[in-house]
Amino acid sequence: MQAFFTPAFARLRERFLTPLELGRHRIRNRVFVAPMAGVTDRPFRLLCKRLGADYAVGEMAASNALLWATEKTSRRINHDGEPSPKAVQIAGADPDMMGQAARFNIDRGAEVIDINMGCPAKKVCHKAAGSALMRDEALVRAILESVVRAAEGTGVPVTLKMRTGWSAAERNAVQLAQMAESIGVAMVTVHGRTREDKYMGAAEYDTIAAVKQAVGIPVVANGDIDSAQKAAEVLAITGADAVMIGRAGQGNPSLYASVYHYLRTGELRAPPSEEQIAGWLHEHLLDHYAFHGEYSGVRSARKHIGWTLRGLPGAKVFRERIHAAQTAEAQLHTVDEFFAQFSQPQRQAA
Numbered sequence: 001m002q003a004f005f006t007p008a009f010a011r012l013r014e015r016f017l018t019p020l021e022l023g024r025h026r027i028r029n030r031v032f033v034a035p036m037a038g039v040t041d042r043p044f045r046l047l048c049k050r051l052g053a054d055y056a057v058g059e060m061a062a063s064n065a066l067l068w069a070t071e072k073t074s075r076r077i078n079h080d081g082e083p084s085p086k087a088v089q090i091a092g093a094d095p096d097m098m099g100q101a102a103r104f105n106i107d108r109g110a111e112v113i114d115i116n117m118g119c120p121a122k123k124v125c126h127k128a129a130g131s132a133l134m135r136d137e138a139l140v141r142a143i144l145e146s147v148v149r150a151a152e153g154t155g156v157p158v159t160l161k162m163r164t165g166w167s168a169a170e171r172n173a174v175q176l177a178q179m180a181e182s183i184g185v186a187m188v189t190v191h192g193r194t195r196e197d198k199y200m201g202a203a204e205y206d207t208i209a210a211v212k213q214a215v216g217i218p219v220v221a222n223g224d225i226d227s228a229q230k231a232a233e234v235l236a237i238t239g240a241d242a243v244m245i246g247r248a249g250q251g252n253p254s255l256y257a258s259v260y261h262y263l264r265t266g267e268l269r270a271p272p273s274e275e276q277i278a279g280w281l282h283e284h285l286l287d288h289y290a291f292h293g294e295y296s297g298v299r300s301a302r303k304h305i306g307w308t309l310r311g312l313p314g315a316k317v318f319r320e321r322i323h324a325a326q327t328a329e330a331q332l333h334t335v336d337e338f339f340a341q342f343s344q345p346q347r348q349a350a
Contacts, residue, residue, distance in 0.1 A: 009236045016235060017264055020218060020242060022055075022112065022187060023157035025085040027242075029054040031231065031259045032189075034222060034246030035089045035114065035161070038300070042078050043287040047280060048249065049083055052257025056087065057161075060116050063092030063101035075291070077105055087112035089161070090147075093133060099146035106156050113151055115143065115185075117162040117176075132195065134176065135166045141179060148184040157186035161222075164207040167196040177211045177219070188215065189244055192223035199247075208238040220244050227255075228262030228269075235263070251307025253280070274312070278339035281308050285335065289328040298331050305335060314341065 019026040033040060033048045033056035045056040061076040079086035088110040090101045102113045117133045117140070133140050148158050160180050165171035177188045190211050192203030203223030212219040221240035225231050226248035234243060249255050254272050261269045272280075284304065289297040305322055309315035318338040325331035 009232070012235060012239060013263060016241070022085065022159075022218070024155055025111065025157075027054045027085070029256065029260045030242035031256045031263075032220060032242055032244040033057065033249060033256060034244045035059055035116070036246050036250075038303075039250060041075060041288075041291065042080070042082060043284060043291050044253070044304070046082060046287065047284045048253045048256055050283075051254045051280065052260065053253075055085065057112075057114050058086075058088050060089050060091045061101070061105070063090050063094065063097040077108065077110070078291075079109060085111040087114055087159075089114040089116050091116040093139065093143075095139070095142040095146040098143050099150040102147045102150040102158070106151060106154050110156065112157055112159060113147060114159045114161055115147055117160060132166075134162060134172060134195065135170070137172070137176065137179070140176060141183070144180055144183045144185060152184075158184065159187040159189065160185050161189040161191070163191045163193055163195055163197075164204070165194050167194050170194070171207055173207050174210050174214045177215050181215045181217050185217065187218040187220065187241075189220035189222050192221070205234055205237045208240060212239045212241075218242065222246070225259075228259045231259045232263060251304065251310055274339055274342035277308060278336070278342070281305070281335060281339075282332070285328075285332055289332075294328045298326065298328055301331065305331075309338070314338070 016030055019028045020030050029052060031053065033045065033053050035057040037059050040056060040059050045058065048056050058079065059076045061073055077088055079088070086109060088105045090098060090105065090113060092098050092101065098115070105113060133143070144160070151158050162173060162176060164173045171194065173190050177190070180188055188211065190208045192205050192208055193199070193201070205221065208219065208221045218241040220242045221234050221238045222244040225234055225243050225245050231243045234240070243259070245255060245259070258269045261267070285301055288301050288304070291297070292300055302323055306319055309319060318334065322331060322334050325334050
């Protein structure tokens with residue numbers, strides 16, 4: 001075990017390995033899948049859950065009712081057949097719209113409503129939504145109250161994902177977390193960067209630790225967690241109740257279960273074999289095509305394939321062939337052909 005598995009961390013680890021209560025849900029694996037636009041659609045969430053993650057938040061969905069019937073938003077809030085808890089993230093800057101969006105999604109089967117105050121994207125922040133909201137604490141209060149009120153009596157918990165603040169000079173995550181708890185928010189996730197940082201530089205965890213000390217509700221640490229050892233380190237620094245992993249899970253969906261295994265046993269799990277990767281990628285692509293349709297599915301699958309092949313021998317040449325494939329059948333055949341080079345008979349023949 002690493003040096004940070006101290007007696008103090010052992011006590012923290014014991015709590016970490018106890019299922020987390022979120023409303024009526026008991027989440028066994030406290031290594032969460034972060035919401036990522038264009039990534040955490042239903043097929044990806046199902047893949048992560050099949051491979052061992054218990055909790056995955058869907059892509060950010062607009063609170064504007066005019067967009068609910070659009071194909072893009074309909075897909076983002078589609079949780080059909082997904083194991084509980086089904087978590088929908090909503091974004092917007094109008095309290096009434098956010099409340100209506102919460103109720104709309106609850107009526108459609110959402111089991112957790114997550115409020116986005118963490119997205120740093122310009123197209124979101126220019127509408128005063130996402131992490132831009134952190135500059136207006138009065139508006140934050142109005143939104144939290146509206147969403148919590150909309151979920152009242154349904155048994156659906158409301159959670160909040162935010163950053164440490166708007167800028168290094170305006171870190172107010174502690175104050176907002178305390179506000180959220182007083183209003184009835186059930187859990188807070190903090191990404192260890194300000195909005196100004198976007199995804200640059202290194203995440204800092206002192207603010208997350210301060211949030212954990214300031215509130216009694218579960219606090220989730222997010223930002224730059226890319227390995228089992230880093231997850232343990234972040235838990236030791238922050239005292240958080242769970243960790244949330246985003247970009248490091250792209251193309252590596254077994255990471256969530258691997259982190260949990262390490263925190264549970266103190267031992268690193270062997271990385272998946274090429275045969276195992278080929279198996280889950282094949283299943284994921286079939287699900288992806290069925291969900292998005294062939295034309296859109298082939299194009300949106302390219303990034304998932306690229307992430308998965310990253311670092312494997314010969315991936316660069318095959319990536320060009322995969323990008324040239326225009327049908328689901330051709331793309332899937334090319335992927336299967338790539339992984340065939342790792343099969344045991346071929347290895348023995350070589």
